[in-house]
Amino acid sequence: MKHILLIDDDAFFIKTLSNYLKRFNYEVSTETNAESALKLIDQTTFDLVITDYKLPNSDGLTVIENLKKNHPEVPVILITNYSDIRTAVKSIKLGAFEFISKPIIPDEFKIVIQKALENKEKESQSNFKKENTQKEKEQTQQSADETSLIKGVNAKAIQLWQFAKQVAPTTMSVLITGESGTGKEYVAQYIHDHSERANKKFVAVDCGALPENIASSELFGHVKGAFTGATHDKVGQFEYANGGTLFLDEIGNLAYETQVKLLRVLQEQSIRRVGDTKDIKIDVRVIAATNEMLQSAIDDNIFRLDLYHRLNEFELTTPSLRNRPEDFEEFVKFFIKIASQELNKAIPRISIKLIERLSYYDWPGNLRELKNLMKRAVLLAQDGEILEAHLPQAILEKEQPKVNLKDAKEHQEKQLILEELEKQRYNKSKVAKALDIDRSTLYNKLKQYDIKL
Incomplete structure (x- = not known):
């Protein structure tokens, strides 16, 4: 039985959390302050420590520093307030396995605990050989760097990963927006890896590379004889990803006819192969991504509004x-x-x-x-x-930008327009009204600042 130590001075919270963990056959000990907790850690073997950031006369970072120094084999999870991003980042740098923001989502919390304990098992097996070669050090550093690559320390990036972590254990469909090359597939993979489907398939499909005439066949499959060249039955990507996650990249490139079929699949959770007469039930979580402004495509009747809402139960944006x-x-x-x-x-x-x-x-x-x-x-x-x-x-050849009053004013104006566009979901009439300008002025500003919708 795995032994977990909870450190928090909130009696109700720690009792609730303790009871929740005991449901999964964990042995749980509790302490209300860092000093007594550290003494107990020196006397008792724990498999995991979970500590709140705010503690009487100390904080969770002190616990992390002490553990990494004296008991480096014990993973630590830090609980922080939702808005305390800097503390969360610092905890990871000090050696915390992960941080969880309040309010805690039980399913997410359970997955993080499981991963922390699994990671400890792997490290214990590795340390059993008592090897600490330079190669292992480089692999450890590479792993740390890879996490930094994906997450970074930029405030918007940290918020992105917090949101991704919160939505991962749910069944919600996710729409990831952002410029090309900003790591949208990394985010989709992260959501899959932190979901209940983590041990199932993650299938990525580039919708931009699907010719209109074969898109339905690629996504939903076909039966032999469905069309010229269909010499055998084909399993589509939805069927192939059954039980797991299907990542539809550049969703805005799908033909209108294919959008109609996709909407039906999402609504009924079943697919019908091209040329077939029977439906096949599926269980697939869909994560979509786009580098386009779908709202503009909707306004121009290029992308279906009902499909947009079906895909966009939760939206994430990757910063440039x-x-x-x-x-x-x-x-x-x-x-x-x-x-x-x-x-x-x-x-x-x-x-x-x-x-x-x-x-x-x-x-x-x-x-x-x-x-x-x-x-x-x-x-x-x-x-x-x-x-x-x-x-x-x-x-x-690109030189450091020279700042003058005119440039600063124009930059501020452009940023204001971009922020309002995002806030109003690219509805130009609403943007003009919010900025207290007429539509013609807004169009002139969009042209002046080369803002393409």
Whole structure:
């Protein structure tokens, strides 16, 4: 029986949580402050420690620091207030396995506890050999860097992953919006991995690569003889993903006719292969993604409103790379490390000054573009350092933006319009009204700032 220690000074909360964990055959001990908890940890073997951030005369970070120093094998989960993002980030850096925001979602909490205990088992088996080679250190660092790549420390990025973690254990369909290359599939995979379907298939489909004439066959399958060339029965992606998660990337590219069929599948939870007369029941969670403004497509009758609402029970937005300056250096170094491993080369150096020059570029291709560029640079670097000569001149020509009063005013105006567009879901009439301008003025501003809808 796994032994868990709960640390919280809220008597009602700790009793409720304790009773909940005992339902799953966990042995539970409780403490109300950090000092007594740390003494108990020194005297008793625990498989997991769960601590609140706010404790009398101390805090949860103190518990984490002490555990990582004296009992590094024991995983820690920190409970924080929903808005306390900085504390959550700091806890991960100190060595916490994960953080959970209040109010706690039971299903999510259960999954995190299971993963923490499973991770401890794996580490225990590894430590049994008493090996601590340089290779293992590099793998550990790579894992940490990969988490940083996906999550980052940007406030909007942290909020994105918090939301993703909260929606993951539910059955809600999710729509992920964001520019191309911002990691929408990473988010979808994360949701799947933290859901009850984690041990089932995750199937990704690029709707933008599906020709209109075969889209239905690819998604729903077909029977032999359904059309010319259908020489055998084919299982579609929905049927293949049955029990798991289906990720539909670039959903806005689906033909209208295929949208109608997709809506029917989502409503009835059954598919009918092309050319067949019988329905097949399915159990699939759908996560969709787009880099387009679907609201504009809806206004132009290109995308169905009813399908949009069916897909968008919960919406997430991945921030662009240019809006994550605090993460840029870390991304650069991560992609250099990955490229070096793929090319079987030593990791080259790169100067802070050169990284700063790269940050001036707009990066329209976002993380994908940066990854490709760093791989090219690593390939060209021959003397253990990435230099300007290894990078495209067009990217380095971008100078540090010079700020003047006019530019600052225009930038502020553009940001205000973009924020209101997102708030009003790209309904231009509502945006104009909210900004107290007429529609013609709004259209002129959209053209002036090259805002494409």
